[in-house]
Amino acid sequence: MNPDPALPVLRAAAGIMLARPGLAGQGLDVGTFAVEHRQMILDALVEVPSLRAAVRRAGPRIPRDRPREAVLAALLLSPHGGTARAGVRVAEQFARDDAARERLRRRYQDRLQQSGDKLRIESARREQAALALSAAEVALADAERRAEELDTQVSALHRRAGDPRALATGLLRSLRRPAAEGGAEARDPRNPPPAAADPHDPALAVAASAAGITPEALVAALQAIVAPPPPSGVPRAGVVRERGLTVHPLGGGTEIGGSCVLVEAGETRLLVDAGLRPGDPAQPPGDIAHVLPGMPPDAVVVTHAHVDHCGYVPALAARLPGLRILATPETTFLMPRMWADSARLMRDRGRLHRDWGAAGEALYGREDVEEAVRRCEEVPVGVERVIGDVTVELFPAGHVLGAAGVVVRAGEQRVVVTGDISGFRQETVDGYRLPGSALDADLLVMESTCCAEDHAPRETRVGDLVKAVSEVCAAGGRVLIPAFALGRAQEIALLMRTHLPHVPVLVDGMAADVTASFERLTAAAPAPLQIFGGNVARARRPADLRRFTSGVVITTSGMLTGGPAVQWAAQILPEAHSALFLSGYQDEESGGAALLRLAGGRASHLTLHDGGRDTNVPLRARVEMMRLSAHADRRGLLDIAEETGPREIMLVHGVPHRQRDFREVLQVRGHTTVATGLWK
Structure with a gap:
């Protein structure tokens, strides 16, 4: 609001009036007095010529950029009373005009404020709508991702349900005796229970009767479907030459990720793990391309469901029609979820790379995941499984649910591959338990992720x-x-x-x-x-x-x-x-x-x-x-080496300079170590 144009004159007059004996000494403020007694001062100026003269001599302080105040002061302080009275009327008109302008200004500001409030409310509504839309898009994307992955798993399970090997496995599982009635063999759904041929076994007797054959013949037929014998008339390499074991790390030897160990004996080639190497995009095990041409592996034994150990398996299943995939029941259950997620990530990243003109094709897709799931064979821990010229036995490795180490035997030779291993109890899984078959092995292939660390309890x-x-x-x-x-x-x-x-x-x-x-x-x-x-x-x-x-x-x-x-x-x-x-x-x-x-x-x-x-x-x-590693530390790895008592030790799944230092520790403890590479 504009200031009162008469205020300079009013202040000057108020100063003169407050200096009079009747008001002097009361401590009244000139500016406040001028505002509060405006009309009285204007009346005095009109009626008292001497007051106007005194104010003229005092000279009201009027800024040069205020011409309206200067004109009004000249009127109010005129020697002629009529002119002064006219000045009062002009002052009142100025006041009315200013009040009208102020009302208009406030009305405009009120409307502007209302418009601003409406705009802010509308903006907030639009922002909330955008957030809701974004939330819905994210939720929809998550739902589509989960639906796609679940659909992949369901399709894979359907394919597996129609596979004769899977059906035979399920039937054998239903016919087995409880674990309390037998040892490890009794717990394997692919091996007959100790008394499977007993005609008094009700379930087996009913199944055999329905098939029109003896219980022994039923079990033999199912076993032949699960693990077909080699074609007759074709000599195995184990018959014509000694089945000496060889071991060759193809990935994850001197790095963490992309784990893959090739074990050979006679004509049998076995992979222990086939994981992805970290990166964008993820990569296969470093040297696996060198072994696929020629004689492909017969099977891959997966130690656990982390993608750095199992993530490349669907790519192998797509390229190798006869490949068998073996793992514990828990790992077999978990892998499809991990594979479906990896396939989706590789597809999305491949699309992103193509948009930017870079290479990045997916290693496998949904069909490959479904085929890999169909090929999976459950192998409980403590059970021997024959694969060509070698025998495989899994044992609990701690680490995560379903994780297992592997004992591979050919003739009198044995190799133990720990996979990722831990000896302490966690919330979801206990520590490792070595079987008798792992003791005094010819070679211990031991992970070394934390071989340089001594973890606190x-x-x-x-x-x-x-x-x-x-x-x-x-x-x-x-x-x-x-x-x-x-x-x-x-x-x-x-x-x-x-x-x-x-x-x-x-x-x-x-x-x-x-x-x-x-x-x-x-x-x-x-x-x-x-x-x-x-x-x-x-x-x-x-x-x-x-x-x-x-x-x-x-x-x-x-x-x-x-x-x-x-x-x-x-x-x-x-x-x-x-x-x-x-x-x-x-x-x-x-x-x-x-x-x-x-x-x-x-x-x-x-x-x-x-x-x-x-x-x-x-x-x-x-x-x-916050260190909560699920890997054995230096002391834990030393305990595993001591308990296993192998003839030689090879370190994998670790960092080279740490592996070098840990080999020296092992040697000081009396162990013989070999370089990470080809072993015969």
Whole structure:
């Protein structure tokens, strides 16, 4: 609002009036007096010429850029009373005009404010609609991904259900005696129970009667379907020459990932694992292309369902029509989920690479996954299985649910391949148990992931994690724990449920699907795994990204290379009261390793990569590595070597300079080591 144009004259007159004896000394403010007694002062100016004269002599302070005030002062202070009276009328008109303009201005501002409010409300509505649309798109994409992967698994199971070998396996399983009535052989659905030929066995007798043959003939027929004998008249190499074992690491020898060990005897070639090497895109085992031409492998024995050990199997199944795939029942159940996810990721990344004009074709697709599932054969631990000229036996390896080490025997020679192994009890699995067949082996092929580390006791490491999570959540923050979908995610969820039952926990992404698989796998076990429930629930993304303000989020990927973990990190890393705890091995090129380096250097921002998009994120949250490795450490590996007592030891699945140092430790302990490479 414009100031009163008569105010300079009013202030000058008020100063003169307050200086008179009747008002002097009362401490009245000139400006306040001028405003509060405006009309009285104007009347005095009109009626008292001497007051006008005194104000003229005092000279009202009127800025040069205020011509209206100057004109009005000349009128009000005129020696002529009529002119002064006219000045009062002009002053009143100015006041009315100013009041009218002020009303118009306020009305305009009110309308402008209302329009702004409407615009903000509309913008908020549009933003909410955009967020809802984005949430719906993300939810739809997740649902489509899960539906695609589940459809792949269902199709694969349908194909397997129509496979004679799978049907024979199921029938043998239904005919076997309970494990309490026999040893390891009794637990294998592909081997007849000890008294399978006993006509008094009700189930076997009924089945044999329905088939119109004897129980012995029924079992022999089913066994022949599961493991067909070699064609008659074709001599095996084991008959014409000694079946000496040879071992050749084709992948994962001096690196972590892409594990693959070729074992040969006579005319039989056996792969132990066929995993993917980390990277974008993922790569096959380093030297596997050299062995596929010519005489292909007869079978692949998968130690466990992590993709760095099983991820290349569907590609082999697509290229090798006769390849058999053997694993424990748990691993057989889990692999299709891992393969379906890998196939989808490779397809999406291949499409992205093609969009940018780069190479990146998928190693296999859905049909290959379905074929690999059809070929899977369940082999319980402690059971021998003949594959050509070799005999294979699996034993519990700890590490993750279903993980197994492998004993391969040919004649009097034996090779033990540990796979990933651990000797301590975890929330989801016990430690390794070596069978008698593994002792005094000719060669121990031993993983060496943590051969340079001496881990603190597991109770200490668990306590450190629980304490750190509790501190962050007590301060109102969120904790993001990127974790491997199979094994680590379930371990952490169970630890949180046991030790921090008051802290909300969300499991997101593929980790949630695998968690549900763990519960189904162990439902009939004496101690079934109860992971979901209580304070642990499946995440509902993207709504939970902002709605879940305090608690723990466990999600993939464990190395922060993509997936929901990147979306959560973009929300949580800028929060100074929150935290991101890495819980396992980080490849040097992974997002997790980059985060650790930047956090150690007190960097202010981190660039996250996901689906071809880069996001620059402020780095304010607490970042730490929480060691919860499921691999045996240096002491644990030494214990395995001592217990096995092999003639020679070969290290695989590790870093070269650490393997070199650990070989020296083994040699000091009296063990004979061999280089990672061809062994005969």
